[in-house]
Amino acid sequence: MTWQIWLVFLTTSAILLALPRRSMIDVASFAVGLGRRSAFATVTGVIIGHLCAAALVFALAVTLGLASPFTLSLIQGAGLGLLAIKAINLWRNPTATEPVADNDNLPVEKPLGVVAHLVKRTTIQPDSLILVAAFLPQFVPLAMANPSDAFALIGAFAGMAGLVAVAYALAAFKIRKILQKHRRRRASDRSRGTVLIAARSVTAGYRKIAA
Template identity: 40%
Template sequence: MSFEHWLAFAAASAVLLAIPGPTILLVVSYALGHGRKTALATVTGVSLGDFVAMTASILGLGAILATSAEAYTVLRWIGGAYLVYLGIRLWRAPVGDGPLADNDNLREQSPLRIVLHAFAVTALNPKSIVFFVAFVPQFIDATQPFLPQMIVLEATFVTLAAINALVYALIADKARVFIRKHTVQRAVNRTGGTLLIAAGAVTAGYRKIAA
């Protein structure tokens, strides 16, 4: 793989990842509710989710989802339902009267639980898997060995995804300083919950565009 191919892939991936989606909404909601102490768990979950989705695409799952309506429907309904569940939980989350801080009185979340949430939201997105099938081959040099190129591309994408999630988490953590009123905290929870529910509905209702 030439440096030009890699650079084009890295640039396209960075632009794609910067666009907020269900994964970033989850990362931001955890950071707003619990601060930067959740960043490691959410970044780990996002990285593992992207790794699994990209690997599954490489191994052929993406091709199956692209051609099998039944498999695609099952996966998008599972992913959509999980996003709706998380959105409802965030909507109903309790809020406090004081400013949010790392020593607040919000109920603690197990790091493993956060990792699994972020992993599920990232990996159970059928559009991501189908996207990898359509996106990655454009940067493969057919004259070069396949496996080394895939290792480089996958490592690049997962690393950029982790950095992107970390940046969003840190930004959201800084925003917590300005969230002091009970009504503002509730509005943040309900806005984030609504967006997650909407993302779940869109995921569940997504239809592949016929070629």
């Protein structure tokens, strides 16, 4: 494939993968709840999950394209329609539909459990599967001409998903630091107020005794 097609593929992949989905919200949730130690596990889970989902979609699409090119063209048209609907819904309601969980609501905490959870989210969750199934078949005819391009597209898609997950994790780390700083500052302000009230009470009591 030409570098122009690769540029379109990578740019479009980055935009679509950056959409707020349950798997990426989970990345942010683990980052807020567990801190930096969750980043390696969440990014690994996202990459593995997207590798599995992309490989499955590509295998089915290539098989279908070889058996019935017309059916593949119908699937490509339906995929473009789904992507358009997703874009319209995001434009009308840009906020995520589910909140970021705190550390009390995390489903798992151990690294292997986090990896397995993200793999499951990416390969089974409907929003992720629909995204992969709608987008990747658009490039199947190009990959069919050269099988090595199919593996390259799958790897690039999973790698881009990993980079997006890193961005989500870093953003969550920054939000976590801001929240922690705000909590420390609020606790400090409260303690200062308590000390000031206590000092005034002691002074008032001393004056009353002296009088």
